[in-house]
Structure formats: C-alpha cells, structure tokens
Amino acid sequence: MALKSFIQVHSDSHFPIQNLPYGVFKPQPGGEARPGVAIGDFVLDLSAIANAGLFDGPVLKNSDCFVQPSLNKFLGMGRPAWKEARATIQKLLSFDEPTLRDNGSLREKALFPMNKVQMLLPIVIGDYTDFFSSMHHAKNCGTIFRGPENPIPANWFHLPIAYHGRASSIVISGTDIIRPRGQGHPTGNSPPYFGPSLKLDFELEMAAVIGPGNELGKPVDVNEAADHIFGLVLMNDWSARDIQAWEYVPLGPFLGKSFGTTISPWIVTLDALEPFACDAPKQEPIPLPYLTEKKSRNYDISLEVEIKPTGQEHSSVVTRSNFKHLYWTLTQQLAHHTINGCNLRPGDLLGTGTISGPEPESHGCLLELTWNGQRPLSLNGSTRKFLEDGDEIIITGCCKGNGYNVGFGTCSGKIVPAPL
Amino acid sequence: MALKSFIQVHSDSHFPIQNLPYGVFKPQPGGEARPGVAIGDFVLDLSAIANAGLFDGPVLKNSDCFVQPSLNKFLGMGRPAWKEARATIQKLLSFDEPTLRDNGSLREKALFPMNKVQMLLPIVIGDYTDFFSSMHHAKNCGTIFRGPENPIPANWFHLPIAYHGRASSIVISGTDIIRPRGQGHPTGNSPPYFGPSLKLDFELEMAAVIGPGNELGKPVDVNEAADHIFGLVLMNDWSARDIQAWEYVPLGPFLGKSFGTTISPWIVTLDALEPFACDAPKQEPIPLPYLTEKKSRNYDISLEVEIKPTGQEHSSVVTRSNFKHLYWTLTQQLAHHTINGCNLRPGDLLGTGTISGPEPESHGCLLELTWNGQRPLSLNGSTRKFLEDGDEIIITGCCKGNGYNVGFGTCSGKIVPAPL
Ligand SMILES: [Ca+2]
Numbered sequence: 001m002a003l004k005s006f007i008q009v010h011s012d013s014h015f016p017i018q019n020l021p022y023g024v025f026k027p028q029p030g031g032e033a034r035p036g037v038a039i040g041d042f043v044l045d046l047s048a049i050a051n052a053g054l055f056d057g058p059v060l061k062n063s064d065c066f067v068q069p070s071l072n073k074f075l076g077m078g079r080p081a082w083k084e085a086r087a088t089i090q091k092l093l094s095f096d097e098p099t100l101r102d103n104g105s106l107r108e109k110a111l112f113p114m115n116k117v118q119m120l121l122p123i124v125i126g127d128y129t130d131f132f133s134s135m136h137h138a139k140n141c142g143t144i145f146r147g148p149e150n151p152i153p154a155n156w157f158h159l160p161i162a163y164h165g166r167a168s169s170i171v172i173s174g175t176d177i178i179r180p181r182g183q184g185h186p187t188g189n190s191p192p193y194f195g196p197s198l199k200l201d202f203e204l205e206m207a208a209v210i211g212p213g214n215e216l217g218k219p220v221d222v223n224e225a226a227d228h229i230f231g232l233v234l235m236n237d238w239s240a241r242d243i244q245a246w247e248y249v250p251l252g253p254f255l256g257k258s259f260g261t262t263i264s265p266w267i268v269t270l271d272a273l274e275p276f277a278c279d280a281p282k283q284e285p286i287p288l289p290y291l292t293e294k295k296s297r298n299y300d301i302s303l304e305v306e307i308k309p310t311g312q313e314h315s316s317v318v319t320r321s322n323f324k325h326l327y328w329t330l331t332q333q334l335a336h337h338t339i340n341g342c343n344l345r346p347g348d349l350l351g352t353g354t355i356s357g358p359e360p361e362s363h364g365c366l367l368e369l370t371w372n373g374q375r376p377l378s379l380n381g382s383t384r385k386f387l388e389d390g391d392e393i394i395i396t397g398c399c400k401g402n403g404y405n406v407g408f409g410t411c412s413g414k415i416v417p418a419p420l
Numbered sequence: 421m422a423l424k425s426f427i428q429v430h431s432d433s434h435f436p437i438q439n440l441p442y443g444v445f446k447p448q449p450g451g452e453a454r455p456g457v458a459i460g461d462f463v464l465d466l467s468a469i470a471n472a473g474l475f476d477g478p479v480l481k482n483s484d485c486f487v488q489p490s491l492n493k494f495l496g497m498g499r500p501a502w503k504e505a506r507a508t509i510q511k512l513l514s515f516d517e518p519t520l521r522d523n524g525s526l527r528e529k530a531l532f533p534m535n536k537v538q539m540l541l542p543i544v545i546g547d548y549t550d551f552f553s554s555m556h557h558a559k560n561c562g563t564i565f566r567g568p569e570n571p572i573p574a575n576w577f578h579l580p581i582a583y584h585g586r587a588s589s590i591v592i593s594g595t596d597i598i599r600p601r602g603q604g605h606p607t608g609n610s611p612p613y614f615g616p617s618l619k620l621d622f623e624l625e626m627a628a629v630i631g632p633g634n635e636l637g638k639p640v641d642v643n644e645a646a647d648h649i650f651g652l653v654l655m656n657d658w659s660a661r662d663i664q665a666w667e668y669v670p671l672g673p674f675l676g677k678s679f680g681t682t683i684s685p686w687i688v689t690l691d692a693l694e695p696f697a698c699d700a701p702k703q704e705p706i707p708l709p710y711l712t713e714k715k716s717r718n719y720d721i722s723l724e725v726e727i728k729p730t731g732q733e734h735s736s737v738v739t740r741s742n743f744k745h746l747y748w749t750l751t752q753q754l755a756h757h758t759i760n761g762c763n764l765r766p767g768d769l770l771g772t773g774t775i776s777g778p779e780p781e782s783h784g785c786l787l788e789l790t791w792n793g794q795r796p797l798s799l800n801g802s803t804r805k806f807l808e809d810g811d812e813i814i815i816t817g818c819c820k821g822n823g824y825n826v827g828f829g830t831c832s833g834k835i836v837p838a839p840l
C-alpha cells in the first residue's frame with residue numbers, strides 16, 4: 001500500500017508524503033526565517049522538529065543545520081544528511097507514527113497552514129550559472145537570429161554551453177518584476193534606442209541546487225556528480241530580447257538578463273524525483289570521456305507556462321513542455337562546469353536553459369512561441385508578441401506518479417512598469 | 421609640510437600615511453581574520469583600535485564594523501563612515517599624535533610587521549563583473565580574431581560591455597593557479613582537443629570594490645556613482661585562450677576564465693586616489709544621457725606586469741600600462757550596470773577589463789603582446805608565447821605623488837601543472 005500521511009493530502013496536491021520538498025519560510029511577517037518541508041496544505045517547521053530533538057539519527061543528532069535562515073548548511077552536509085533527514089521526516093509524518101500525530105502541542109508549534117506563511121529564497125546563492133541545454137531551444141534561437149542553415153553552433157554538441165548569471169537579482173516566486181530600461185539596436189544613423197525594454201520575455205527553466213560542491217582545482221567526476229545535486233526548482237529567466245541582442249557581442253548576455261530571475265520556493269530533492277527518472281536523449285557525436293556517463297538520466301517532469309494578463313480573470317496556457325527534452329543532463333552540466341577546476345559551493349544554482357520541446361506548443365519562451373514577434377499569440381481575446389505591463393507569468397511543474405504527484409508548486413511573477 | 425607618520429616609512433613604500441589601504445589579515449595562522457590598514461612595513465589592526473574605543477566619531481562610535489572577518493559591513497555603511505575612519509586612522513598614525521605613538525601596550529596589540537601576517541580576501545564577493553573598457557584591448561583582440569577591418573564591435577562605443585564572472589574562484593594574491601583542463605577547437609574531423617590549456621594567459625586589470633550598492637529596480641545615477649565605489653584593487657583575470665575561443669559563441673566566456681582570478685590584498689580608497697585623478701579620454705560619439713557625466717575622470721596609476729619563470733633569479737617586465745588609458749570610466753561602468761535595475765551589493769567586484777595602452781609595450785596580456793603566439797616574447801634568454809608551468813606573474817600598481825607614493829603593492833600568482 002502507498003505511503004500515507006496522517007495529514008490529509010488531496011490527491012491532486014503537489015506535496016504528498018512522497019515529495020517532501022524543502023524551503024525557507026517565516027510563520028508570520030517579522031518572524032524568524034527557518035527551514036520547512038511542504039506536506040499537503042501545511043509547512044512542517046524543521047527548526048521546531050530539531051528543537052524537539054526528533055532528528056535523532058547519527059548525522060543530524062547534534063547539528064544546528066535546521067536552526068538557520070537558509071538551507072546552505074544542510075546542503076553542504078551532503079547525501080548522508082539528506083537521506084537521514086528524509087527518512088526521519090517521512091516517518092514522523094506517516095499515518096502510523098504517533099510521535100507528532102498524537103502530540104497536540106508539538107503539532108501546534110511545528111505545522112503551519114501554507115497559505116499563512118511567507119516563503120523566502122531558500123538558499124544563499126554564491127554563484128548562479130545558466131546553461132543552454134535544450135537542443136530545440138538552441139535550434140530555434142539559431143534559426144531566428146542566423147537563419148535555417150547551421151542554426152546550432154559547432155561547439156554545442158560537444159559541450160554544455162553556459163554563461164555566468166547574476167546572483168544578486170534572483171528573487172522568490174511572487175516578487176514583481178520591474179520592466180528594465182536599456183539600450184537597443186540603433187536604426188540607421190540614430191543613436192541606440194534607450195527606454196523600457198520593448199521585447200520582454202520569460203524563459204521556462206529549471207535549476208539544480210548544489211550540495212557539497214568541490215575544492216578549487218578538483219573537478220567532479222560525471223559519475224559522482226549526482227551526489228552534488230540536492231534538488232531542483234522551477235526558474236523563470238526573464239529576458240529583455242532587445243537589450244540582449246544589442247549588447248551580447250562578444251561577451252554574452254548581461255543587462256538583458258540581470259534585472260531579475262525568479263525561482264520557486266520549494267526544492268524538490270533528487271530522492272523524491274527518483275521514481276520519475278528516464279533515459280536522456282541519445283547523444284551524437286558521443287561526448288568526450290569526461291562527459292560520458294555510465295547512465296545518462298533525465299526526469300519526466302511536465303512543465304506548463306500560463307500568462308494571466310492584468311484584468312483577465314483566467315490565465316492562458318501558452319507552453320506545455322517537459323524536463324526530459326534536455327539534451328545535456330544535469331550531471332554532465334556539473335562535470336563540465338568543474339572540469340577546469342572551477343569550484344562549486346553549497347547553494348549555487350545551475351539553470352538548465354530554456355526547456356523547449358520538439359512541438360511548437362512546447363517552446364519555452366515568447367521569442368520562440370511568436371517567432372521573435374512575427375506570429376503574435378492569442379490569449380483569450382488579446383494578443384502578445386512580448387510581455388506587457390501587468391502580465392503575470394505562472395510556471396508549474398509536476399511529476400505524475402501512481403495515485404500521487406511529486407510537484408514543484410508554482411513559480412510566478414508579474415511585470416510592473418519601468419521607472420520613469 | 422607633507423603629512424607624516426610616527427611609523428618610519430621608506431620614501432619608495434607604497435603605503436605611506438597618505439594611502440592607508442584596507443585589507444583583512446590574520447596575525448598568525450589559526451588566528452582570527454580582522455580588518456587592517458597598511459602603514460609602511462606594518463599592518464594596523466582595526467579591531468584592536470575599535471576595541472580600544474578609538475573610533476569615537478559619530479558614525480563609527482558604536483559600530484562593530486571592524487570586528488568582522490570581512491570589510492563588507494564597513495563598505496555597506498558608505499562614504500560618511502569611510503571619511504570618518506580615514507580621518508581617525510590618519511590622525512592616530514600621524515607624527516604629532518601621542519595616543520597610539522606613546523602607548524606601548526596598544527602599539528604591541530595593534531601593529532604587526534607586514535611580512536609576518538597572512539593576508540586574506542578582504543571582502544565576501546556576492547557578484548563579480550568583468551568589463552571590457554580599454555579601447556586598445558578591444559581593438560587588438562578584434563584585429564587578432566576578426567581582422568583589421570572594423571575590429572571593434574558597433575556596440576562598443578555606445579556602452580561599456582561586460583560579462584558576469586565567477587565569484588567562487590577569486591583568490592588572494594600569492595595563491596597558486598592550477599592550469600585548467602578543457603576543450604579546444606577540433607582540427608579537421610577529429611573530436612575537440614581535450615587536455616591542459618595550451619594558451620594560458622594573464623590579463624592586467626584593476627577592479628572596483630562596491631560600497632552601499634542599490635536596491636533592485638533602482639538604478640544609480642552616473643553622477644552619484646562614485647559614492648558607491650569604496651576603492652580599487654589590482655586584478656589578474658587569468659584566461660585560457662584556447663578554451664575561451666572554442667566555448668564563447670554565443671554566450672560569452674565561461675570555463676576559459678572561471679578557474680581563477682587573483683586580486684591584490686589592499687583596497688586603495690578613492691579618497692587616497694583623489695590627488696591622482698585625471699581627465700578621461702574624450703568620448704566620440706557622445707554617450708546616451710544616462711552615461712554622460714558632469715566630469716569624466718580616470719586616475720593616473722602606473723601599472724606593470726612581470727613574468728618570473730621558475731628557476732630564473734630575476735623577473736622580466738613585459739608590460740607597462742596605466743589605468744588612465746581606460747575609455748569607459750568606473751562611474752559609467754557602474755551606472756550602466758544598474759540602468760536595468762540590477763542591484764549591486766557591498767563587496768561586489770567590478771573588473772575594468774584588460775588595461776592596454778596605445779603602445780605595443782603597454783599591451784595588458786600575452787594574447788596581445790605575442791599577437792596570439794605569432795611573435796614570442798623574449799625573457800632573459802627564454803621565450804614565451806603563453807604561460808608555462810612555474811611562471812609567476814607579478815602585477816604592481818602605483819601613483820607617484822610629490823615625495824610619496826600611493827601604491828597597491830603586488831598581485832601575484834604562479835602557474836602549477838594541471839591535474840593528471
Ligand atoms: Ca536562460
């Protein structure tokens with residue numbers, strides 16, 4: 001029989017006892033930030049569980065890793081700590097276990113209705129890297145900007161391309177995104193355009209949250225890379241296409257990206273995703289040995305993007321994609337990132353790049369969906385080439401199990417006007 | 421008469437009482453990290469001065485900003501705190517002031533011979549950005565890679581181009597640099613090259629250390645940008661040209677840079693550099709209004725790069741350049757960085773890009789000095805196209821005042837072999 005919690009969980013919930021994703025929250029405004037785990041419509045306060053002495057396994061017994069305003073310390077402890085925490089929490093929440101179930105005063109202290117708490121960035125992010133691992137996205141962007149002959153650069157099939165992103169402007173789901181101002185291509189002999197971005201876009205991504213990491217100069221083997229990944233979040237890499245197009249030669253994206261990046265509050269662990277692992281696409285040519293893994297795995301995670309224009313009652317689904325479409329795996333990304341000796345630290349974030357699938361309706365950004373504005377999308381009566389002020393973008397991600405989901409909740413943000 | 425300290429300072433020292441650069445040090449291995457100021461051959465321990473109650477001005481009186489393992493808290497306090505600290509320290513160290521001069525036990529606690537202490541990274545670096553602000557460097561690189569017609573991209577004269585760098589691998593002067601491994605361009609139908617970089621290079625740079633910074637969504641005005649810059653350090657942006665050349669299309673440099681970046685330990689403040697301010701080069705075309713400043717200023721800072729091959733007794737000077745050659749000013753870099761709303765935080769690092777001057781001997785990297793390996797440099801009998809294992813690179817920077825220097829000391833690092 002399936003594992004079940006004494007807390008009632010709807011069958012369509014993203015957060016049954018099989019999931020147990022980690023976040024950081026404040027029970028009320030002004031309260032102290034602390035780690036928590038989602039269970040149904042509740043958040044389990046891990047600092048309360050730790051203070052009650054219920055993390056009693058050998059790794060966590062005397063640790064203060066859950067009495068912290070971020071998950072970084074716990075992430076740095078690695079897989080033995082993660083396994084033990086998951087086992088302890090799953091047991092505590094299970095239907096047959098009286099410890100928490102029958103202790104009213106502890107339940108009072110440790111369980112908060114999710115709709116009452118404030119979710120925060122769960123990690124302190126030292127460095128944020130964004131990859132470019134969907135072949136469909138690379139092909140579409142290349143076709144739009146350079147034409148249909150050789151749209152994908154020669155290096156793309158040999159290495160997981162990436163750039164360093166801006167860590168300071170990563171925000172938690174629900175934070176408004178201020179439309180950036182910046183320069184765009186000049187027309188004729190005029191000076192460059194300057195003003196609010198005219199081509200504001202979302203990018204449907206997921207991101208890996210790094211665990212222990214590695215010392216400078218010591219690469220991580222691709223077959224051991226999974227031990228350095230704690231879990232995944234949903235990510236929206238907001239992009240100003242006009243700013244990006246003008247600035248990116250020769251050093252890559254900068255201000256076209258750095259005004260804001262949104263992540264979802266719940267980190268779903270690789271342990272919870274394990275039942276949804278699937279084979280990654282076949283790679284041709286075969287990558288160099290440092291990128292060749294014994295087993296190349298993706299996860300079957302359904303992803304959706306909705307746009308909700310201001311004043312409209314309903315949102316429109318504009319993208320249905322899946323994590324399994326990624327060409328380069330998370331473990332290949334991580335091995336490549338460290339092959340030159342670059343050090344990763346607990347809490348670092350590795351974005352996958354826009355996750356586009358093969359079908360037109362699975363394109364992960366408006367640049368692709370509207371073919372750079374040439375084919376406007378229709379949304380419940382209005383149309384969109386790019387995002388307008390007031391538009392809210394809602395990303396969801398979910399794995400469908402047998403009678404239960406392992407979901408990510410949502411990653412949302414609303415565009416507000418540029419400063420005058 | 422010139423300001424003078426009771427501590428004897430050689431006339432060729434970089435650290436007279438006119439300078440007073442900030443760093444973080446441990447008096448002995450295993451000791452606690454704390455902020456200090458360089459004076460001649462000594463380090464003044466600011467935690468000892470603070471604990472003695474000698475920061476008694478209105479801003480710093482009750483602050484613990486000097487009882488910290490980094491300068492970030494002090495940086496975040498802004499110019500009023502910086503001015504007050506400088507005035508207090510300059511007075512305490514001055515020839516006529518008995519407070520410290522005549523207090524033997526305080527001197528014992530607060531002054532350490534510089535050659536006995538261990539210098540550390542002075543700041544926790546949230547984000548590191550590298551600009552591309554030398555026209556000579558942009559022109560040389562463009563000519564080498566794309567030929568002499570239009571070597572500088574069209575956007576270059578309209579905006580200070582930059583990319584996000586890797587913060588985790590920034591190390592303090594004196595740290596060995598492990599030769600990175602990585603992929604290089606395939607030849608013919610072979611797979612890409614994989615192995616230790618064959619084109620390892622230095623880049624002569626300086627970097628601005630950010631003070632208070634700005635809120636997400638609130639750009640900094642170019643005419644107020646100087647208040648957000650605490651001071652400058654020397655920087656060596658080590659670069660693997662073969663890795664960089666193969667990976668950088670279309671998202672910019674990544675593993676070709678992220679294996680290590682070295683900074684000098686002493687942050688020289690803008691206040692100390694003020695006497696060496698000079699006009700920046702005339703800009704044509706005139707930049708957009710958000711980049712147009714009332715006064716466009718550089719600093720006259722002489723820069724040198726020496727290479728010391730392993731086993732050779734003497735180093736050879738390979739570059740003599742100057743900070744004043746930069747086309748885009750620090751304040752323009754900062755205003756551009758924030759114009760899209762991107763937030764800067766205390767301790768963020770903004771590299772200038774390679775500082776090449778107009779003459780061939782002022783080229784700031786081997787790529788330019790040897791014209792991508794085509795014209796080897798001669799060094800005391802040996803030659804170099806790119807760096808070899810055992811080579812030590814030593815960057816120095818110094819402003820020449822009337823009878824005194826305001827210097828940066830050195831920024832050095834030695835290449836050690838790649839892992840097997
Ligand atoms: Ca992206």
Ligand SMILES: [Ca+2]
Pocket residue numbers: 550623625657771773774
């Ligand atoms: Ca550089």
Ligand SMILES: [Mg+2]
Pocket residue numbers: 236237238239257258259260261
């Ligand atoms: Mg972004």
Ligand SMILES: [Mg+2]
Pocket residue numbers: 656657658659677678679680681682
């Ligand atoms: Mg570097």
Ligand code: NI
Pocket residue numbers: 430461
């Ligand atoms: Ni001396």
